[in-house]
Amino acid sequence: MKLWVTVIFLGVLPVLSAGCGGSKEGPLRLTVRGTVSLDGQPLESGSILFVDPAGQIQSYFASVKNGAYQTEMEAGAWDVQITAIRELKDKMVPDGAGTGMVPASEQYLPARYNEKTGLRIDVKPGEKNEFPFQLTSQ
Numbered sequence: 001m002k003l004w005v006t007v008i009f010l011g012v013l014p015v016l017s018a019g020c021g022g023s024k025e026g027p028l029r030l031t032v033r034g035t036v037s038l039d040g041q042p043l044e045s046g047s048i049l050f051v052d053p054a055g056q057i058q059s060y061f062a063s064v065k066n067g068a069y070q071t072e073m074e075a076g077a078w079d080v081q082i083t084a085i086r087e088l089k090d091k092m093v094p095d096g097a098g099t100g101m102v103p104a105s106e107q108y109l110p111a112r113y114n115e116k117t118g119l120r121i122d123v124k125p126g127e128k129n130e131f132p133f134q135l136t137s138q
Contacts (some may be wrong), residue, residue, distance in 0.1 A: 001026075001053055014132065026033075027074050028074065028075070028125070028131055029072040029073055030072065030073065030074070030075055030123055030124075030125060031070065031071075031072055031129065032050075032060075032062075032070070032121075032129045032130075032131065033068070033069065033071075033129070033130055033131075034068075034069060034130050034131040034132050034133065035069075035132045035133070036048070036067055036068075036069060036082060036133045036135065037067055037133070037134050038043070038084075038109070038135045038136070038137060039135075039136055039137050041067075042066055042067025042068075042083075043064050043067050043135070044065075044086035045081055046063075046064040046082065046085075046086075046109070047061065047062070047063055047082070047083050047084075048062045048063075048064060048069055048071075048082050049061055049080075049081040049123070050062075050071075050073055050078040050079070050080060050081075051078060051079045051081060052076070052078065053077060053078070053079050053120075057074060057076070060072075060074075060078075061082075064082070064084075067081075073123060075089050075123045075124055075125050076122070076123060077120060077122050077123075078120065078121050078122075078123065079117050079119065079120055080117060080119035080120060080121055080131075080133070081087050081113070081114045081115070081117050081119075082109060082114060082119070082133060082135065083109060083113075083114045084107065084109050084118075085105050085106065085107055085108070086106060086108055087103040087104070087105050088103055088104045088105065088106055089097035090092075090126070091102050091103065091104040092104065108137075109135060109138065110136075111138075113133075113135055119133065
């Protein structure tokens with residue numbers, strides 16, 4: 001009797017697991033690309049974090065280089081957090097090892113583009129998914 005139950009279980013298990021969770025690669029990811037400008041000029045260097053407003057899906061990241069970014073991510077609505085760091089040459093702080101001084105750095109984009117973001121995109125299958133961000137420092 002135990003062998004019969006085991007055979008049925010092993011026969012049904014692949015059918016059940018085929019419908020759960022999708023493919024081995026995970027959820028479908030779509031290419032998302034665009035540009036980021038600050039005061040009309042391409043943002044030289046920065047980063048973008050795409051965050052699920054409901055907090056249910058992992059966040060996605062893209063680097064900004066010479067005003068352009070590209071990444072792959074899931075479809076849906078996403079909050080967008082854009083950051084850019086620069087060195088302050090006139091302000092020095094202790095280095096991480098405590099052995100000297102290094103230039104301080106600052107996040108120079110306004111909070112409305114990162115920690116208090118109001119930016120949002122909607123990534124959809126079958127569409128271009130190109131999102132330009134035209135930021136202003138004021």
